């Protein structure tokens with residue numbers, strides 16, 4: 001549906017987007033995720049035609065769209081500021097794009113009513129935008145976009161201005177619309193939870209390039225880099241030197257067996273072992289700890305409803321977090337006590353070191 005090739009945008013000598021290749025399939029929900037300044041909006045604005053590329057190619061629906069004006073690309077767009085017209089009613093706001101397209105009056109009436117019903121706001125059709133809540137306004141701007149049935153919708157932080165509860169409701173709403181209407185979505189956010197919750201595929205960006213892309217569970221459980229591991233969720237990191245004969249990692253905290261080898265893993269020299277907090281557990285003795293039973297001191301242990309989180313410290317002060325399922329019979333280790341940490345070998349990930357992560 002969309003294919004960009006070697007897409008580049010520079011500002012002076014600065015590369016806001018650096019030779020990015022990306023394909024999006026029909027009906028796919030793709031999220032561009034990354035820290036501020038990583039190039040997410042630049043990529044979206046290049047696809048929409050609001051920014052001109054310095055180099056590279058954009059194809060939409062099989063046609064070269066690189067130099068096509070925005071309004072000929074057949075895209076819908078939704079942004080953080082809803083840009084509803086204040087003097088028009090909700091109905092008129094939603095009808096506006098259809099009037100611009102000179103659609104017959106009766107069809108406009110039907111389509112607007114249908115879309116308002118779809119987003120469950122048909123009862124506010126006669127109100128003005130300022131008589132609506134922020135969440136309602138954002139749903140209206142969504143309605144205004146889907147009413148003319150674009151096959152592709154681009155969204156740039158559309159929920160950024162909403163509070164947490166409303167954001168979560170709207171995330172479900174957008175997912176539902178995506179599933180019901182079969183629209184191809186490209187969605188920009190810097191919020192990793194939002195990306196994990198909504199996407200078929202996450203494209204993680206870093207300094208104008210794609211760091212890693214894949215299904216949410218791929219990025220979360222099978223990161224290829226420290227940047228990906230760090231950006232999505234929390235992780236426990238142990239840096240050391242690989243001993244390839246013994247297939248172990250020699251660290252300041254002991255020697256740990258490595259997970260089953262992958263073709264793309266760092267095979268010699270320095271590397272980092274990454275284990276997610278929920279892949280670790282407290283174990284009673286070394287024999288029951290495949291991860292070799294790392295010893296730690298308990299700093300705190302808190303119950304967060306369905307799970308309990310242990311904040312631990314290794315000798316020398318390095319912090320570790322272990323998260324276990326909770327339950328009525330959970331017993332928490334005392335502050336200051338010594339515990340052993342275990343993990344299943346293949347729940348650990350061996351990652352290359354990275355100059356941006358010196359303090360691992």
Ligand SMILES: Nc1ncnc2c1ncn2[C@@H]1O[C@H](COP(=O)(O)OP(=O)(O)OP(=O)(O)O)[C@@H](O)[C@H]1O
Pocket residue numbers: 011015016034035036037038039040041042043190
């Ligand atoms: N018109 C411009 N002139 C100069 N630099 C720009 C311009 N537009 C963007 N940039 C730079 O390009 C880089 C990427 O910006 P972009 O807006 O794509 O980042 P982003 O990942 O969307 O970040 P955010 O989440 O903060 O919006 C930033 O360093 C930004 O300062």
